[in-house]
Every structure is written in C-alpha cells, then in structure tokens.
Amino acid sequence: MHRVVVDPEVPREVADLLRRNGPLLSRFRTGRVPRDDGGPRVPGALIGVLGGFAVLIPAVLAVLGDSLSFVVPLLAVMIAFCLLILTVVYIARKPSPIDSVERVLYGHARQWRGRFLVLEDFDHGARRLLGRVQRAIDFILNSRINALGMLDSVRNSVMLPAEEWEIARLLTKLSALRVKHRHLARGGRSPEMVAAMAPLERALAASEAAVTARVEALERYAGHVAAAERAFLAQGQIEILRTHLPEYEQLVAEAGASTFSLPEIGYLSDDADMLQRALRESVRSAHEAFRHLDG
Structure with a gap:
C-alpha cells in the first residue's frame, strides 16, 4: 500500500493528516467536495x-x-x-466528526495543492518504483541500528523524506510524459514519424534510467543497513551465549570429558570478534552509501 508523498516543507501535523487520508484525497481529485455545513439552518x-x-x-x-x-x-x-x-x-x-475531519482535510488539500502526491499521480511503472523507494526508506528509519544512533539518524530523518519527495516528483513527471508520448505515438508510425520521435524516446529512456538509478542507490543503502542490522542482532545473541560459557567449561572439566576439546567451545569468542568486525564494516559501508546517496 503506497502512502501519500508529502513535500518535507509542509508542516508536520498537516503532512501526517495528509498521509493518513490517501483515499479521501484521491476522492477530492475526482471532484468530491465535503458538505458545506456552517451549522444548523432553519428550513x-x-x-x-x-x-x-x-x-x-x-x-x-x-x-x-x-x-x-x-x-x-x-x-x-x-x-x-x-x-x-x-x-x-x-x-x-449537526456535523459528524467524520464530516469535520473531511472539511479540515479538504481545506489543507486546497492550501497545499501541488505539495503532496497521491496514487493516481503515478502510472503503473512509477508506482512500482515508488513502492521500492518507500520500502527502503521505511526499513532504514525503523532499523534498530538507526534508533541506536549507529547511523546518522538525524540526517536520515531529514534527507530520506526529501529524497522520497524528489523521486516521487520526478516519477509523476515521467508518468505524465509517458501518457503524452503514447498519445503522440498513436498518431502514426510512418518512417518520418518514427525518426522524429526517436530522440524523444531516447530522452524518455534516459530520464527513466536516471530515476531508477536513484531508487537503486536508496536500495543499496538499505542493503548495507540490513547487513549491519543482521550483524548487530547476531552479535547480541553471541554475547548472550558467551555469558553462559563458564558453565559449559566447568561441566566439561568436572565430567572429565577428555574427548571434548575445551578450545572447541572458544569458537564463541572468535565468532563474537568476527561479528564485531562485520558490524563495524557494515556500518562503515552504510555510511559510505549514505554519503554517495547524499551526493
């Protein structure tokens, strides 16, 4: 389910209201207007x-x-x-609470027209790319390592919504241009028409590739965050096991299990060190991906 994309410059309270009411905003686009109820009237x-x-x-x-x-x-x-x-x-x-919310939302929708985008603003291909963008951003912002400040959580909270808006804005332009392009193509496929449209098709394809590259950059960043998240969780699990290591060592010693090599248990320490290095490397890679994304 795609959420409404809102310009980061819109006040937060208004932006949250817009995001929560995508279906209503879509109906406003079709011409629906809330009932103008200024209070009780005497018939x-x-x-x-x-x-x-x-x-x-x-x-x-x-x-x-x-x-x-x-x-x-x-x-x-x-x-x-x-x-x-x-x-x-x-x-x-007397207006119902639903009517009141709808009128408030309608007022904001008129005031901030052009500063938010709903599902109907995107064609099928753009919707797929937007879904990828929103899944990547949601994963990064909701990750534990972001919450713990292991990433640049402050910049993430500012830059990622701005990147979502910019990509979404470009996708709406692409969607509109693709519709226009298909309409022009229906005008005929004569050799002259094909030759005239070839540069336009190349420009459209180049623009699509550029937007897709931005989406893929976001996904790479999310991939690095996912690797760091896995290393962080695994490290925590290994640390829990390490706290119980003395119990196992004592049991082996008391039981005289000479066939069992004590150093064999020590792999936990080695794994913990390896995961610590992997975590540092994953976080470093995530920071590098962020800097690349930030331009």
Missing part, C-alpha cells in the same frame, strides 16, 4: 410555521381577551413545540 417550512404562530397569537389574544387561564397554557404549548422543532433540526444537521 423554510419551519419559518412558515413560526410566522403563522406570530400572526395567530395576537389574534387569539384579541378574541380571548383577559382569559389568561387559557392563553398562558396555549402560549407554553406553542413555545415548547417550536423549541422541539428547532432541537430536532439542530441534531439532524
């Missing part, structure tokens, strides 16, 4: 009823004169009836 029929009461009450008072024992209850019933109708109308037209 025309109710206005007519209230107007009738306004005319009827003076007439009733004129006829009944001082018969307050009858007028007061009548007025009370009329007022209660009007209040009941107003309450029903208010409840019926």
Whole structure:
C-alpha cells in the first residue's frame, strides 16, 4: 500500500493528516467536495410555521381577551413545540466528526495543492518504483541500528523524506510524459514519424534510467543497513551465549570429558570478534552509501 508523498516543507501535523487520508484525497481529485455545513439552518417550512404562530397569537389574544387561564397554557404549548422543532433540526444537521475531519482535510488539500502526491499521480511503472523507494526508506528509519544512533539518524530523518519527495516528483513527471508520448505515438508510425520521435524516446529512456538509478542507490543503502542490522542482532545473541560459557567449561572439566576439546567451545569468542568486525564494516559501508546517496 503506497502512502501519500508529502513535500518535507509542509508542516508536520498537516503532512501526517495528509498521509493518513490517501483515499479521501484521491476522492477530492475526482471532484468530491465535503458538505458545506456552517451549522444548523432553519428550513423554510419551519419559518412558515413560526410566522403563522406570530400572526395567530395576537389574534387569539384579541378574541380571548383577559382569559389568561387559557392563553398562558396555549402560549407554553406553542413555545415548547417550536423549541422541539428547532432541537430536532439542530441534531439532524449537526456535523459528524467524520464530516469535520473531511472539511479540515479538504481545506489543507486546497492550501497545499501541488505539495503532496497521491496514487493516481503515478502510472503503473512509477508506482512500482515508488513502492521500492518507500520500502527502503521505511526499513532504514525503523532499523534498530538507526534508533541506536549507529547511523546518522538525524540526517536520515531529514534527507530520506526529501529524497522520497524528489523521486516521487520526478516519477509523476515521467508518468505524465509517458501518457503524452503514447498519445503522440498513436498518431502514426510512418518512417518520418518514427525518426522524429526517436530522440524523444531516447530522452524518455534516459530520464527513466536516471530515476531508477536513484531508487537503486536508496536500495543499496538499505542493503548495507540490513547487513549491519543482521550483524548487530547476531552479535547480541553471541554475547548472550558467551555469558553462559563458564558453565559449559566447568561441566566439561568436572565430567572429565577428555574427548571434548575445551578450545572447541572458544569458537564463541572468535565468532563474537568476527561479528564485531562485520558490524563495524557494515556500518562503515552504510555510511559510505549514505554519503554517495547524499551526493
């Protein structure tokens, strides 16, 4: 599932709201507009009823004169009836929380138009590349070694979303250009047309290759992070085993297991040292990949 891609310059609270509501943003693109509900309104029929009461009450008072024992209850019933109708109308037209969120989202979508991209902005090929980008970035940012600061976690949190936005922006341009290119190609395949379109096709292919190279650079960085993550986890497991090593050595000695070579157990220490070196090398490689990615 692809998430909405948001320009890093958009405020974080707004960006999070946009990312959480991709389907709604897509519907806005098709012309859907939230209900404009500025609060409860009094329908025309109710206005007519209230107007009738306004005319009827003076007439009733004129006829009944001082018969307050009858007028007061009548007025009370009329007022209660009007209040009941107003309450029903208010409840019926009170905006739901969903409507409120939709209106807020719609306002942000209009304000930040062009600063976020939804699934419909990409063609099939672009969607596949975007999925690869987002999987690589998510893996890096959610890795344990990034959380522990073994990578440049601060720069990752800034640079990787910016790289996602830049690649996504290029992919939308590629998507639009591919649609236009296919439309132009349908105009005919005469030798003259083929010759005229050849440079355009080469330019399109070169642009696609350049964007794909950026995606692959991100994936290489994620691959180095994955190697460092595996070395880190394995090192932790080996360290746990090493804490129990004296128990095994003591048991072998007490049992007189002369056929078992004590140094054989020592492989744990060797493996731990090897994993430590592998971890340092993996982290170093990840940093180099990051610098290459950063240009």
